[in-house]
Amino acid sequence: QKEVEQNSGPLSVPEGAIASLNCTYSDRGSQSFFWYRQYSGKSPELIMFIYSNGDKEDGRFTAQLNKASQYVSLLIRDSQPSDSATYLCAVMGGGFKTIFGAGTRLFVKA
Amino acid sequence: EAGVTQFPSHSVIEKGQTVTLRCDPISGHDNLYWYRRVMGKEIKFLLHFVKESKQDESGMPNNRFLAERTGGTYSTLKVQPAELEDSGVYFCASSQDLESRGYTFGSGTRLTVV
Numbered sequence: 001q002k003e004v005e006q007n008s009g010p011l012s013v014p015e016g017a018i019a020s021l022n023c024t025y026s027d028r029g030s031q032s033f034f035w036y037r038q039y040s041g042k043s044p045e046l047i048m049f050i051y052s053n054g055d056k057e058d059g060r061f062t063a064q065l066n067k068a069s070q071y072v073s074l075l076i077r078d079s080q081p082s083d084s085a086t087y088l089c090a091v092m093g094g095g096f097k098t099i100f101g102a103g104t105r106l107f108v109k110a
Numbered sequence: 111e112a113g114v115t116q117f118p119s120h121s122v123i124e125k126g127q128t129v130t131l132r133c134d135p136i137s138g139h140d141n142l143y144w145y146r147r148v149m150g151k152e153i154k155f156l157l158h159f160v161k162e163s164k165q166d167e168s169g170m171p172n173n174r175f176l177a178e179r180t181g182g183t184y185s186t187l188k189v190q191p192a193e194l195e196d197s198g199v200y201f202c203a204s205s206q207d208l209e210s211r212g213y214t215f216g217s218g219t220r221l222t223v224v
Contacts, residue, residue, distance in 0.1 A: 004152075034212050043201060044153070046212035088153065097166055098213070100145075102152040 003027060004091050004101035012107045019076040021104050023089030026070070032092040033065055035074045037085045038103065044088055048074065079108040112136065114216035116202050122222045128190040131219045133202030135184070141165075141205045142185050143213060144177060148198040156200075159185060171196075192223045 005024050013019045021035075032051055036044035048063040050056045050072070056063045062075040072091075076083055086103040093099070115134040123129050135142045144156040156175070157167040161182035170177070174193070179185040189196050199220050203213035 002152075036212075043215040043217050044213075045215070049212050097155050097158065097168070098143075099155065100153040 002101075003099045004089055006087075006089050006101035006104045008102060009105040010107050011104055012109060013079050015079060015081060015108055015110050017079050017108075019079045019083065019106055019108070021074040021076075021087050021089075021106065023072045023074075023101055024070055025072070025089075025091045025099075027091065027093045027099075028067075028070065030067075030070075030091045030093045032098075033063070033072045034090040034092070034098070035061075035063060035072075036088040036090060036100075038088055039085045044100075076106075079106075081108045081110045084108050114202055114204050114214050116200075116216035116219050118219055119217065120220045120222075122224060123192055125194055125223055126191045128188065129192055129221060131187045131189075131200050131202075131221070133185045133187070133216055135202070135204030136206075136214055139204035139206050139214075140182070141207070142179060143203045143205075144185070144187055145201045145203065146198050147201065148195075153201065156187075189221075192221075194223050197221055197223045 003026050035048040037047050038044045050063040050065045060077045064073045086105050088103045089101040090098050142159040145153045147153045155169040158165045159179045176188045199218045201218045202216040205213050
């Protein structure tokens with residue numbers, strides 16, 4: 001079992017729709033959770049982090065964390081073509097090492 | 111504020127040669143990380159420096175890889191001798207705090223071993 005699992009996609013949504021990206025992790029001791037966006041040929045860029053169970057909103061982005069289910073998600077409201085990228089879920093455990101998922105490719109169709 | 115700087119951006123070397131990658135973290139960031147993405151795979155942790163000390167090097171593939179961070183500033187990652195499977199994109203990242211609010215990544219070095 002991979003430490004951080006994501007559906008590789010591609011996930012295709014129409015412009016203006018909500019994109020929902022999901023991630024599960026295996027280490028119950030994980031403390032910090034991150035979503036990075038990576039455009040093709042570029043480096044990952046942090047867009048959200050969350051530590052506590054529940055929702056955290058930042059503009060069009062909402063991160064959701066459920067530690068009991070070992071589940072993290074990212075919602076992107078009013079999706080734009082510029083949101084088309086690979087979204088990486090990342091999890092930091094007690095050793096301060098961050099483990100990345102393989103990423104979900106998102107396409108937003110104009 | 112300057113970001114994380116890596117160079118070279120690309121390197122093509124022959125199997126058996128040596129390559130040294132360099133990373134300059136954001137000024138004041140004590141934590142420096144090396145990651146690698148091999149084609150089609152997820153970004154994999156290599157090691158973590160806190161200042162000049164290696165906090166965690168559990169991800170280093172083998173003893174052909176040597177990382178240093180003299181003086182706690184920039185870091186180098188040397189691969190000697192390079193093998194074909196070492197090809198990939200090597201990312202450096204830095205953060206200010208151990209209990210990270212996330213990393214700032216450099217633009218990466220694309221290494222091709224032929």
